[in-house]
Amino acid sequence: MSFPAAASQLPVVFEDVQVRAGAVVILDRISLRITAGPPTVLIGPNGSGKSTVLRTAMGLVSPSRGHIRWVGAGATDAIRRALVFQRPVMLRRSTAGNLHFALATAGIRRQHRRSRAIELLRLVGLEAVADRPARRLSGGEQQRLALARALARDPEVLFLDEPTASLDPEGTKAIEEIVRALALRGIKIIMATHDLSEARRLAGEIVLLHRGLVVEMGRADTFFAGPSTPDARRFLAGDLLV
Amino acid sequence: MSDSYLALHLLLTGDPVLWDIVRLSILVSLSATLLALLFGLPLGALIALSRFPAREPVIIVLNALMGLPPVVVGLCVYLALSRSGPLGSWGLLFTPPAMVIAQTVLVTPIIAALTRQTIEDLWTEYREEFAAMSVGVCRRVVALIWDARFSLVTAMLAGFGRAAAEVGAIIIVGGNIQGFTRTMTTSIALETSKGNLPLAMGLGLVLVSIVVLINAFAWGMRRAGERFAG
Numbered sequence: 001m002s003f004p005a006a007a008s009q010l011p012v013v014f015e016d017v018q019v020r021a022g023a024v025v026i027l028d029r030i031s032l033r034i035t036a037g038p039p040t041v042l043i044g045p046n047g048s049g050k051s052t053v054l055r056t057a058m059g060l061v062s063p064s065r066g067h068i069r070w071v072g073a074g075a076t077d078a079i080r081r082a083l084v085f086q087r088p089v090m091l092r093r094s095t096a097g098n099l100h101f102a103l104a105t106a107g108i109r110r111q112h113r114r115s116r117a118i119e120l121l122r123l124v125g126l127e128a129v130a131d132r133p134a135r136r137l138s139g140g141e142q143q144r145l146a147l148a149r150a151l152a153r154d155p156e157v158l159f160l161d162e163p164t165a166s167l168d169p170e171g172t173k174a175i176e177e178i179v180r181a182l183a184l185r186g187i188k189i190i191m192a193t194h195d196l197s198e199a200r201r202l203a204g205e206i207v208l209l210h211r212g213l214v215v216e217m218g219r220a221d222t223f224f225a226g227p228s229t230p231d232a233r234r235f236l237a238g239d240l241l242v
Numbered sequence: 243m244s245d246s247y248l249a250l251h252l253l254l255t256g257d258p259v260l261w262d263i264v265r266l267s268i269l270v271s272l273s274a275t276l277l278a279l280l281f282g283l284p285l286g287a288l289i290a291l292s293r294f295p296a297r298e299p300v301i302i303v304l305n306a307l308m309g310l311p312p313v314v315v316g317l318c319v320y321l322a323l324s325r326s327g328p329l330g331s332w333g334l335l336f337t338p339p340a341m342v343i344a345q346t347v348l349v350t351p352i353i354a355a356l357t358r359q360t361i362e363d364l365w366t367e368y369r370e371e372f373a374a375m376s377v378g379v380c381r382r383v384v385a386l387i388w389d390a391r392f393s394l395v396t397a398m399l400a401g402f403g404r405a406a407a408e409v410g411a412i413i414i415v416g417g418n419i420q421g422f423t424r425t426m427t428t429s430i431a432l433e434t435s436k437g438n439l440p441l442a443m444g445l446g447l448v449l450v451s452i453v454v455l456i457n458a459f460a461w462g463m464r465r466a467g468e469r470f471a472g
Contacts, residue, residue, distance in 0.1 A: 060373055083374040089367050092389040092471035101385065105375050135472025149375070 009072040009080065009156050010188055011035040012057055017066035019052055019212075026052045027212045030066070038204020039179065039189035041220070043196065045241050048209040050192035051086070054159040057190070058083045079106065082155040086162040088146030090134035095126055095145055098134045102152035120148040124178060140171025147178060158182060160191040164198060176202060196236070200224055208232050210241050248440030249447060260441060264448050267425040270338055270412070271405035274345030275353075278401055282350045283394070286357025287383060290365060304358065307351035312344075316414030319344040323415065336417040341425070344411040349401040356397035360390045392467030399460045406452055 012034050019027040027049045034040050042050040055061040057068060058081060091098050099117040108116055121127045124144040129137060134145055143163055150158060160179065164172040179202060183189050193199055199206060203220035208231070216223065216232040227233050235241055252260050289300060321327050323335040323343070334340045364386050372382055387394065409427035416423035418432060426445045433442035 058374060060370065079376060085370065085374070089371045090472070091368070091371075091385070092364075092467075094470075102375060105377050105381060133470060133472030153375075 009070050011071055012157070013069045013071055014053075014057075015067045015069065017056065017063045017068060019049075019056055019061055020064040025212055027056065027063075030212075030214055032207065032214065032217065034188075034190060034205075036188055039183050039191055039202050040205040040207060041199045041203035042190070042192040042207045042209060043194065043199050044209035044215075044235075046194060047211075048241075049212040050194075050209055051161050052212075053207075053209070054083060054161050054190065054192055058159055079153055080156045081159070082150035082153045082157075083159040084143070084146045084150050084161065084163055086165050088142060088149075090137070090142055090145065093134060094131050095134050095137065095141075096121065096130040098145055099148055099152060102149040106153045108152070116152070120151055123151070123181075124148045125174065138171070140167045140174060143167060143171065143175055144178065147175070151182075155187060157188045157190065160189060162192055162194065164193070164195070172198070208235060210235075245439040245443055249443035252440060252444040253447065257444070260444055260448075262421065263424055263426055263429050263445060266338065266423075267406065267427070268452075270341045270425060271345060271402055273342045274349055274405045275398060275402040277342065277346040278349035278353050278405075279398055281346075282353030282401075283357050283387070285350075286354040286359075287361050287387060289354070290358045290361035291383065291386075301355075301358065304351055304355045308355050310348055310351065312348060312408045312410030313414065315347050316344055316411035319347060319411065319415045335415060336419060336423060338416070338423060340415040341412040341423060344415045345405040345408065348408060348411060349405050352404055353397050353401045356400060357390075357394060360393040360397065361386050364390050389471065392463050392471065395463045396460045399456050399463075403453060403456045406456075407449065 012032075014030045014032040017027055017030040018025065030049075030053065032053075042053055044050055052061060056063060059078065060083070091101055093101065096117055099120055100113050103113045103116055104110075117130075118127070121130055124147055126137075126141060126144055126148065129141060134142065137145060147160075147163070163179070164175050167175065176198065179189055179191070183202075189202075191202065199220070205218070206220045206223040207217045208215040208223075208227075208229075210231055215235075216227055216229045218228075223232070224236070227236055231241060289297065289304070294300075319340065320335065322329045323332065323340055324330055325335075334343070368386065368389075372385075377385065407427065409431055412423075412425060413428045413431070416425070416428065418424050418428040424432075426449050430442045430445050430449070433439070433445075
């Protein structure tokens with residue numbers, strides 16, 4: 001895959017970030033530099049801190065120590081970052097109603113919302129269920145609607161927290177195709193998954209986390225061809241990291 | 243003729259005394275419910291969405307006020323509106339507006355408490371998603387009220403039901419004056435004590451019908467909510 005020019009907000013730099021919840025350390029000594037380009041995929045066992053990295057980068061969680069800096073030219077443009085949760089909450093409205101709300105929140109003028117909503121529904125393949133209550137959609141459809149809602153912000157950086165975790169193969173394929181299309185459009189995808197096959201299919205860059213620490217980070221092809229740390233080798237071999 | 247037959251006869255022939263009482267009752271309860279909505283909805287939403295030191299005691303008091311004894315409310319409003327009371331100069335005692343005030347005091351906590359619970363539950367669900375979408379405060383409040391609209395209408399109906407069925411407060415502040423402040427509930431109490439059972443039963447039938455209608459409407463709102471909002 002080839003990718004367009006760098007997103008202007010990037011790179012995002014984690015400088016010795018620690019996140020605590022009371023006495024529990026969720027992330028520790030995280031130092032990362034995520035640049036524009038193909039998707040960066042965070043992998044690791046459950047509880048390794050993948051979701052917290054995304055939430056912290058999005059500004060939903062404050063670091064207990066360290067800093068996160070967006071150092072690109074457009075770094076102040078926080079509206080152009082979006083996050084899709086593992087279990088997105090659907091507003092008690094129709095599919096189109098959810099999108100209209102997201103567009104209004106993103107500051108899109110009323111007269112442009114309808115055409116933009118249709119465009120986004122088409123992109124995620126939900127035109128046929130535009131009038132259906134969003135909470136009645138299937139899991140895969142809800143996840144695609146959440147993606148469309150996130151895209152209402154016209155993001156340069158899109159965080160995806162295990163977007164296919166509870167989906168069947170068909171739903172997973174649909175989401176992955178959208179993710180690839182978005183990456184090709186130049187949107188920087190930063191995604192968490194515990195599915196190694198998915199990481200192989202989508203990642204340009206891999207970050208392996210374990211117990212809140214970065215175990216290994218590098219190009220996806222290099223990582224999968226020969227990880228450099230024992231923990232990464234064990235993880236790829238299917239061993240449990242405890 | 244039996245009392246039941248006479249009651250039906252009064253209803254079906256459009257007895258003016260009976261229907262005047264019904265009209266006044268609905269007018270007073272509806273006015274009180276609308277006023278309670280005006281105060282209770284923002285109050286409930288405010289408590290649901292704000293955090294302040296005495297929040298939990300405030301919620302406990304608000305929930306407790308849902309069970310306010312009507313006679314106590316009637317007594318307090320009576321004291322406030324009586325000639326020597328702080329609002330005595332308004333001259334409202336033993337008038338329909340006094341009854342509206344008393345019922346508003348009774349219904350406002352019901353609407354505020356149910357609104358608080360509904361909005362807070364929804365906010366718990368939406369909080370993280372709204373944070374990720376950078377939803378501003380005003381848009382947040384409007385969105386929560388809109389998305390909770392079906393539940394809030396049910397809260398309003400619960401308030402109206404309470405107002406329509408109460409007797410203790412309005413009999414104290416209204417005085418049960420024939421043709422002026424006599425409502426269904428106060429009439430039923432009076433006519434029963436006088437032995438005029440047909441009128442009491444006729445009014446009772448109307449009152450029960452209203453309660454059934456309210457519940458049917460609340461049920462319909464819940465179904466509509468499921469159908470249109472999921």
